[in-house]
Amino acid sequence: xxxxxxxxxxxxxxxxxxxxxxxxxxxxxxxxxxxxxxxxxxxxxxxxxxxxxxxxxxxxxxxxxxxxxxxxxxxxxxxxxxxxxxxxxxxxxxxxxxxxxxxxxx
Amino acid sequence: xxxxxxxxxxxxxxxxxxxxxxxxxxxxxxxxxxxxxxxxxxxxxxxxxxxxxxxxxxxxxxxxxxxxxxxxxxxxxxxxxxxxxxxxxxxxxxxxxxxxxxxxxxxxxxxxxxxxxxxxxxxxxxxxxxxxxxxxxxxxxxxxxxxxxxxxxxxxxxxxxxxxxxxxxxxxxxxxxxxxxxxxxxxxxxxxxxxxxxxxxxxxxxxxxxxxxxxxxxxxxxxxxxxxxxxxxxxxxxxxxxxxxxxxxxxxxxxxxxxxxxxxxxxxxxxxxxxxxxxxxxxxxxxxxx
Numbered sequence: 001x002x003x004x005x006x007x008x009x010x011x012x013x014x015x016x017x018x019x020x021x022x023x024x025x026x027x028x029x030x031x032x033x034x035x036x037x038x039x040x041x042x043x044x045x046x047x048x049x050x051x052x053x054x055x056x057x058x059x060x061x062x063x064x065x066x067x068x069x070x071x072x073x074x075x076x077x078x079x080x081x082x083x084x085x086x087x088x089x090x091x092x093x094x095x096x097x098x099x100x101x102x103x104x105x106x
Numbered sequence: 107x108x109x110x111x112x113x114x115x116x117x118x119x120x121x122x123x124x125x126x127x128x129x130x131x132x133x134x135x136x137x138x139x140x141x142x143x144x145x146x147x148x149x150x151x152x153x154x155x156x157x158x159x160x161x162x163x164x165x166x167x168x169x170x171x172x173x174x175x176x177x178x179x180x181x182x183x184x185x186x187x188x189x190x191x192x193x194x195x196x197x198x199x200x201x202x203x204x205x206x207x208x209x210x211x212x213x214x215x216x217x218x219x220x221x222x223x224x225x226x227x228x229x230x231x232x233x234x235x236x237x238x239x240x241x242x243x244x245x246x247x248x249x250x251x252x253x254x255x256x257x258x259x260x261x262x263x264x265x266x267x268x269x270x271x272x273x274x275x276x277x278x279x280x281x282x283x284x285x286x287x288x289x290x291x292x293x294x295x296x297x298x299x300x301x302x303x304x305x306x307x308x309x310x311x312x313x314x315x316x317x318x319x320x321x322x323x324x325x326x327x328x329x330x331x332x333x334x335x336x337x338x339x340x341x342x343x344x345x346x347x348x349x350x351x352x353x354x355x356x357x358x359x360x361x362x363x364x365x366x367x368x369x370x371x372x373x374x375x376x377x378x379x380x381x382x383x384x385x386x387x388x389x390x391x392x393x394x395x396x
Binding site: 003005007021023025070 | 184186191192195196
């Protein structure tokens with residue numbers, strides 16, 4: 001399964017707008033390509049991404065087959081208080097990758 | 107319209123003229139900020155300049171990082187932005203993957219990859235039992251064929267460069283220090299000969315660009331000293347990790363010469379010589395270049 005990398009600030013001021021950068025190492029096989037024998041290569045992509053902060057949803061996204069290999073996804077949100085940012089990517093085969101980053105509000 | 111031979115000649119002629127004009131016009135190109143310092147992730151200081159040894163042909167050793175544009179430099183200053191780390195993650199998977207008849211992975215013998223700290227900065231080195239130079243690629247393949255009973259990897263293909271990038275990363279920030287005396291002296295002399303020998307239709311040696319003209323523009327490209335302290339390097343032009351020998355091959359093709367083979371004695375000797383020209387610079391692997 002894929003590996004995910006996240007760049008998030010460790011600390012923030014209350015109400016500060018922070019930028020989160022994420023990158024997943026994934027092939028994103030579109031399901032449109034054919035192998036050497038002319039057979040379709042089955043689709044295998046990351047199809048969903050969700051981020052929650054302190055249990056509350058921050059953003060969720062549906063990924064489509066045209067998204068490139070190793071998808072890079074960036075978003076911003078305002079940090080209300082200290083908490084855990086939990087990000088989850090879902091693969092077509094049902095497996096998931098999860099990453100948690102703690103942001104401390106000083 | 108019928109295209110006559112004259113038309114074709116005129117077309118060629120005007121194209122040549124355009125080229126000449128393009129060369130003679132002074133174009134302002136975005137070049138690097140010469141005073142920038144390379145700090146990775148805001149914590150690891152990399153010396154991209156070093157004093158040249160007494161017998162060096164260079165006044166000062168300057169890493170290729172300093173010759174790149176601000177945008178390319180920035181990519182290397184943060185591991186998240188550095189695209190090499192996609193390949194390093196693949197290298198981590200390969201490191202732990204069991205392969206071959208012995209049922210072993212790299213991790214079975216070497217355990218933590220951090221144990222390779224200091225390897226990159228001392229390669230290539232002379233191997234007394236084979237009488238040849240060992241590079242990272244030959245060491246990896248020796249392990250694969252002799253200890254793991256697996257197929258060797260091709261010199262510059264994805265799996266090999268992913269592995270060499272991962273291993274080289276462990277030495278990042280250490281000063282390059284390759285030995286050129288003793289048993290390695292013959293290879294060093296061969297490498298030096300190759301460096302200064304003019305070859306190919308353009309009749310150029312490595313030194314013509316990288317010693318006599320570093321800092322000058324070769325058309326739109328800013329010539330560096332040709333230091334290899336950042337290899338394996340991620341190149342924006344082909345979006346993958348590049349081995350030293352693949353880069354040598356590219357240079358030789360550019361000067362219309364017939365390249366040596368990757369892994370040949372000639373390229374190993376040249377790798378030793380070029381690495382020794384950077385003795386004192388920090389290992390930057392995995393670097394980002396254009």
